Amino acid sequence: MPWELPRDLDTPALVVDLGRLEANLASMASHAATAGVALQPHAKTHKSVEIARRQRAHGAHGLTVATVGEAEVFATAGFDDLFVAYPLLPTGPKATRLRAVGDLARVRVGVAAPEAAPLLARALDATTRAQVLVELDAGHHRTGVSPEEAVAVARACADAGLEVVGVFTHPGHVYGGPGAAAGAAADEARVLAEGAQRLAHAGFEPRVLSGGSTPTARLAAPPATDRWAHEQRPGSYVFNDRIQCALGAAVPDQVATVVAATVVARGPGGRFVIDAGSKALGAERVDYLVGFGEVVDGGGAGGPGSVVTRLSEHHGTVETIREPPAPGTVVAVVPNHVCPVVDHFDEYLVADGGEIVDRWPVDARGRLA
């Protein structure tokens, strides 16, 4: 089913299809329930209190966030189980802010270096139940330590007065290309189990093995055991995007969010220009996709073969094998990676049956710190 945009949009605009969003939420919740996995979805994708409430209504246990700023937004909105899945080194204002969040919600925090332990302990202080998860590197080679190194990090945490409740990883190498999902999911499961075992042998009591990415979410997690629970932290599944489709984690009918843009000019050779550029679509590229986004609705130009191949800040140049639409036509663009795109907008226009039925703020937009 193609995208059908509402009329009279003031472009560029971020449009979410309510039916597709709800279907995506229900599908992942159902998978988690069947697999015996706790769902702690990553709110960095949507940054929306309304969507987080819908995730909770579908059975999510808590929320994952990337920053203290995001934690502030969701704690203030009443979410009392937050995991900052990021190796924070809170000093100065950030330490004060993290402590204030800890007064509103149970906050678990990631830790990937011994140096972070005393800073986290000071920020979360002794009166809070200061819980940390040790970050493991499952093959993405970004942050995180090996299962062997996890013991030293956990010891530094314990020495600082923090409670080590488990291990977590993000198998980001799944985004290397189509075909990477099965291997990345296996890496995730293996490294989490090894890390938890190492911690258990060293006298810790890991209770949570936390993995997560949308492409691996349905592949990675074995069911919970008596010893520990598995949780998953997928983010992009709520909306999906061009990368998720390319990796086989979604089909085009599951893309719930697009950028609406107006055709402002036609060029030679089947090119046309839209009023969504890098400030709307982001400039993220991957080796396995041409360009920055794909046009899926808009006159005759919607569908495979209409790709945003060049970006300025407020211009996107589309090359198409179809008939370029007339200036003034509004088109729908599926971005490569939806998460940073959302951060460019103040609100979602919520569409249902081709009508705008609501507007939701991007509550945690720009909460980078």
Next chain:
Amino acid sequence: MPWELPRDLDTPALVVDLGRLEANLASMASHAATAGVALQPHAKTHKSVEIARRQRAHGAHGLTVATVGEAEVFATAGFDDLFVAYPLLPTGPKATRLRAVGDLARVRVGVAAPEAAPLLARALDATTRAQVLVELDAGHHRTGVSPEEAVAVARACADAGLEVVGVFTHPGHVYGGPGAAAGAAADEARVLAEGAQRLAHAGFEPRVLSGGSTPTARLAAPPATDRWAHEQRPGSYVFNDRIQCALGAAVPDQVATVVAATVVARGPGGRFVIDAGSKALGAERVDYLVGFGEVVDGGGAGGPGSVVTRLSEHHGTVETIREPPAPGTVVAVVPNHVCPVVDHFDEYLVADGGEIVDRWPVDARGRLA
């Protein structure tokens, strides 16, 4: 002189050095005054009422903006001479908003297609002095028409009741690489002169020849004549960035804005990871630079040879030939392209002599429509 960051920053943060900013403003203003060029700087770079006021204090005639949303912000703040240097096709809400801006300020608008003329005329309506400039393509091949085609666009505008006051172009091909500036500046001057002459021969009275980009701003414009005035619309010069330095349009001491980030982990092989990712630094790349940004301050890692080579949303991986700084160190990163970076932040931290002396809102942040 290296960057010196203030202490106790809550990262990632956007930091502007007041002395360097003022020097950049003064230098471009002085060039324009000497060259007899009207300076109509592009506010899409800074999106800041405070910086726009400083530009005006240095002699800027008016402001250039990219969107109606930016025009709304600056018109409301009292700027009464605005040029929307973009080929708008205002329909629906945007037409209503453009008219409201026209009640607050003299608004000139770009036009690049005959189809736009009736829409602009309706939006700006007959009571306003509805002035347009025809966009010319100087070699960037994005939007804009040839000098020959400009006459047809101008006729459509006149037929719709719009006043055609001149021509404009953005020689964006200057960003193709080092060495492109002289050719792009010559293209700009040539196409503006040809376009104006064609319009004059067709019975129009072009009064403004408007060009602009930071790398060409000091090269392109011949002085004003009795027949028409030249104006320049540079944007990035207020801050400069890694691309401006690579193109020879600035030297490192003229980089006035950086992203401050905290080292959160060290990796093998001299890598370290900072808490500024694509949501802070943008993901824009150019062929003639490695990576996404360069670290210029922070422990021993500041200086040539420390490059952000990989980005996630909240992680930047830096490869360095220097000693990787300890976790917790705050570093200064010069982004590739500063304009989209500013749009990721709500405020500037204004630094002077290593102290934060003020905070300025990014007033037009996210005003994409």
